Amino acid sequence: MKVIATYNIKGGVGKTSTTVNLAYLAAKNGYQTLVWDLDPQGASSYYFRVKPKVKGGSKALIAGKRELDGLIKGTDFDYLDLLPADFSFRNLDLVLDARKKPTQRLQKLLKPLADEYDYVFLDCPPNISLLSEAVFEAADILLSPIIPTTLSLRTLEQLKRFIKENKLKNLELISFFSMADQRKKMHKEIIASLGKQHADLLDIVIPYASDIEKMGIKRMPLGAYTQKGRSVEAYQALWQAILQRI
Amino acid sequence: MTKIALSFELPANLNAEKFIAKLAKKTPCELVQQHYAQKSFYDSFDWRLYDANLTCEFNQSKDATLLVLKRTSTADIIASTVIDKAPIFAKDLPISPLSDKLLNLLEMRALLPLTTLELQIYKLNIFNEDQKTIARLLIEDYTNFGCRLAIQPIKGYDKAATNLHQLLVKHLSLIVIRKPILLAVLKSQGRKPKDYSSKLNLQLKPTMPANKGIRIIYKTLLNTIKINEQGTIDAIDSEFLHDFRVSIRRTRSGLSQFKAIFSNNINTHYSQYFAWLGSITSLSRDLDVYLLNIDDYKASLPKSMREDLNPLIIFLQTKKIIAQKKLAKKLTSKKYLQTLGQWEDYLKQPPTENTSLTLKQLADTRIWTVYQRILKEGSVITQQTPAQALHDLRKTCKKLRYLMEFFQSLYPTSKIKILIKSLKNLQAVLGDFQDYEVQENALRKFSEEMMHLQSVSTPTFLAMGVLVQKLDEKRCQARHHFAKCFIEFKTPSNQAIFKSLFAMQTRETK
Ligand SMILES: Nc1ncnc2c1ncn2[C@@H]1O[C@H](COP(=O)(O)OP(=O)(O)OP(=O)(O)O)[C@@H](O)[C@H]1O
Ligand SMILES: [Mg+2]
Numbered sequence: 001m002k003v004i005a006t007y008n009i010k011g012g013v014g015k016t017s018t019t020v021n022l023a024y025l026a027a028k029n030g031y032q033t034l035v036w037d038l039d040p041q042g043a044s045s046y047y048f049r050v051k052p053k054v055k056g057g058s059k060a061l062i063a064g065k066r067e068l069d070g071l072i073k074g075t076d077f078d079y080l081d082l083l084p085a086d087f088s089f090r091n092l093d094l095v096l097d098a099r100k101k102p103t104q105r106l107q108k109l110l111k112p113l114a115d116e117y118d119y120v121f122l123d124c125p126p127n128i129s130l131l132s133e134a135v136f137e138a139a140d141i142l143l144s145p146i147i148p149t150t151l152s153l154r155t156l157e158q159l160k161r162f163i164k165e166n167k168l169k170n171l172e173l174i175s176f177f178s179m180a181d182q183r184k185k186m187h188k189e190i191i192a193s194l195g196k197q198h199a200d201l202l203d204i205v206i207p208y209a210s211d212i213e214k215m216g217i218k219r220m221p222l223g224a225y226t227q228k229g230r231s232v233e234a235y236q237a238l239w240q241a242i243l244q245r246i
Numbered sequence: 247m248t249k250i251a252l253s254f255e256l257p258a259n260l261n262a263e264k265f266i267a268k269l270a271k272k273t274p275c276e277l278v279q280q281h282y283a284q285k286s287f288y289d290s291f292d293w294r295l296y297d298a299n300l301t302c303e304f305n306q307s308k309d310a311t312l313l314v315l316k317r318t319s320t321a322d323i324i325a326s327t328v329i330d331k332a333p334i335f336a337k338d339l340p341i342s343p344l345s346d347k348l349l350n351l352l353e354m355r356a357l358l359p360l361t362t363l364e365l366q367i368y369k370l371n372i373f374n375e376d377q378k379t380i381a382r383l384l385i386e387d388y389t390n391f392g393c394r395l396a397i398q399p400i401k402g403y404d405k406a407a408t409n410l411h412q413l414l415v416k417h418l419s420l421i422v423i424r425k426p427i428l429l430a431v432l433k434s435q436g437r438k439p440k441d442y443s444s445k446l447n448l449q450l451k452p453t454m455p456a457n458k459g460i461r462i463i464y465k466t467l468l469n470t471i472k473i474n475e476q477g478t479i480d481a482i483d484s485e486f487l488h489d490f491r492v493s494i495r496r497t498r499s500g501l502s503q504f505k506a507i508f509s510n511n512i513n514t515h516y517s518q519y520f521a522w523l524g525s526i527t528s529l530s531r532d533l534d535v536y537l538l539n540i541d542d543y544k545a546s547l548p549k550s551m552r553e554d555l556n557p558l559i560i561f562l563q564t565k566k567i568i569a570q571k572k573l574a575k576k577l578t579s580k581k582y583l584q585t586l587g588q589w590e591d592y593l594k595q596p597p598t599e600n601t602s603l604t605l606k607q608l609a610d611t612r613i614w615t616v617y618q619r620i621l622k623e624g625s626v627i628t629q630q631t632p633a634q635a636l637h638d639l640r641k642t643c644k645k646l647r648y649l650m651e652f653f654q655s656l657y658p659t660s661k662i663k664i665l666i667k668s669l670k671n672l673q674a675v676l677g678d679f680q681d682y683e684v685q686e687n688a689l690r691k692f693s694e695e696m697m698h699l700q701s702v703s704t705p706t707f708l709a710m711g712v713l714v715q716k717l718d719e720k721r722c723q724a725r726h727h728f729a730k731c732f733i734e735f736k737t738p739s740n741q742a743i744f745k746s747l748f749a750m751q752t753r754e755t756k
Binding site: 049050072073074076081 | 371376377378379400401402403
């Protein structure tokens with residue numbers, strides 16, 4: 001089982017879209033796949049039409065009162081399951097803080113699922129917190145979408161420093177450009193100049209596109225309503241590149 | 247969640263389309279697929295899947311072919327895999343939970359088609375107010391066997407499945423399936439499951455005249471020979487020949503054990519015939535055994551040497567093809583067919599022998615005599631006794647085993663089972679001892695033959711050498727083991743059972 005966390009300190013950079021679309025592609029390849037929606041906003045739960053509700057909320061979840069397996073919902077797609085969000089996840093930090101070894105908590109909860117799933121995607125809320133530290137411990141890959149702006153690049157540097165300082169040796173950082181707008185001069189320039197400098201920056205760009213935006217109306221992964229086009233190809237290339245790294 | 251039934255039958259007055267229309271009025275649903283398909287059922291010749299409450303289906307439609315394993319009684323799906331052709335052997339399947347399960351049960355037996363049905367398939371999604379699918383329905387509308395329906399629950403939506411179950415049973419008057427479709431289909435063909443088993447299951451009466459009883463035994467054995475004949479000729483899998491040979495050996499054993507009943511002429515004539523049948527089938531069987539053992543052989547070698555045995559496999563397979571051709575020719579020959587036909591006719595004729603012996607008396611005497619012989623032969627064996635003595639004892643044990651299996655139904659089941667089991671253990675160690683020796687010698691012989699082949703190189707001979715050594719170690723272990731097994735066989739409690747079942751009566755009749 002490989003755990004892939006989509007994470008960025010910044011909000012609205014395409015984390016959830018990435019999670020939903022990559023998980024869909026993994027399942028399509030026949031891998032048993034789970035999406036864990038850790039964001040109280042419940043965006044990925046929404047895309048899969050699963051009610052953002054967890055029995056007992058964050059407290060029961062973190063306490064491990066129920067096995068995670070009992071909270072999982074099958075999506076409309078073969079091999080693809082979802083562990084939904086709950087509004088109480090807004091207190092996840094407090095709940096975690098009340099425990100011993102809070103940062104090891106997610107890893108521990110995921111362990112019993114190791115035989116059942118090939119890939120687990122963690123859809124994380126933005127910002128850096130105790131939860132994100134727990135995510136870093138649990139994940140094998142930290143997948144970070146970045147919008148091609150100078151500010152975004154700075155946050156990526158911050159993240160790298162954090163990983164280094166906290167000696168998260170088993171965590172591999174992979175980033176890629178997300179929501180890149182070909183009409184914006186700055187986007188083009190940054191992609192052109194930075195693409196080759198960073199080993200952890202994939203040579204793949206997810207374009208800013210209306211078919212991706214439509215996921216919100218369709219309430220399903222991109223691949224479930226379009227089979228062709230630049231966006232579909234970009235996500236496929238991204239998934240292949242990640243598989244290569246693993 | 248309490249387990250709910252997932253498979254249903256539509257009542258006769260309801261067809262698939264009408265049902266879907268009715269369902270749509272009760273719950274939000276959508277027909278997502280409808281297509282023609284063919285469903286073929288598979289099992290081994292000896293019904294290993296059916297015995298394990300499993301049904302193997304191969305489903306073919308325009309856009310997908312799927313091998314599915316279901317629990318027969320409930321029709322629940324246990325495992326499935328996408329594959330373009332039904333496999334002949336489980337080991338030919340790509341590794342998956344399905345192949346594990348099949349391999350475990352079928353071992354070396356081939357999967358054979360039982361029957362093929364035509365049907366129309368409908369797939370429906372049941373959804374909630376968010377248009378989220380919360381359960382699926384699969385409808386199978388068979389051309390001649392009615393219409394069946396299965397709920398396919400979705401993880402985490404147990405309640406939806408339960409509600410759907412209620413809806414189907416209470417409001418749409420569906421019937422929970424009690425009988426698997428396979429049974430209905432077989433019945434329509436005049437067949438029954440488990441119409442073949444390699445085990446003897448004779449129901450005999452103690453008081454029947456012995457000459458009548460042994461005719462029943464011979465007829466049953468003859469029947470098994472005939473049932474396995476075609477599969478042996480076609481070499482569908484190794485077990486046709488195996489069962490064929492076991493019946494021959496049992497018949498031969500009968501002819502020598504029941505000498506007193508038929509005339510000398512008959513006994514000699516057919517003993518010779520069945521001895522001949524045994525001999526013409528033995529090479530093919532030996533090669534089967536080596537080929538079946540190959541995985542074990544490999545496993546006994548160091549990892550680095552295992553693949554070096556591959557040329558041996560090819561050598562054996564080539565030999566087997568030649569032996570099989572010869573065998574097939576012999577089994578279609580006049581000599582084989584004519585004499586077997588005569589034997590059949592002879593058994594059909596009403597008994598003319600003059601005997602007052604009942605079957606039970608015959609059974610008691612024979613079993614008791616052979617048992618005494620085992621005790622005698624076994625007790626003189628020490629570590630120093632030549633191997634031949636153990637081989638002879640093995641043969642005697644086999645005779646006793648056949649006798650007890652023939653006459654099982656004449657004795658209390660629980661007691662005879664205990665005796666057969668303890669005999670089995672003794673036979674196992676004697677069998678090992680001899681088999682390892684035979685295999686060692688065969689490997690030596692094969693390596694000599696393989697010397698002349700250009701394609702075989704030193705590492706192969708080296709691997710075969712190591713294998714001979716491993717077999718020799720195992721042979722020595724078996725020999726060591728013998729003393730303990732023999733003591734276990736002749737425990738006072740076993741002796742007492744033997745005596746109580748077979749000895750008293752013998753004395754009375756004398
Ligand atoms: N490549 C894209 N092209 C156009 N719109 C996009 C693209 N990716 C995401 N969006 C839209 O941008 C918004 C934010 O995307 P998304 O929810 O994936 O980001 P996020 O990083 O998960 O946000 P948050 O931090 O709120 O969880 C959504 O409305 C989504 O539809
Ligand atoms: Mg999000």
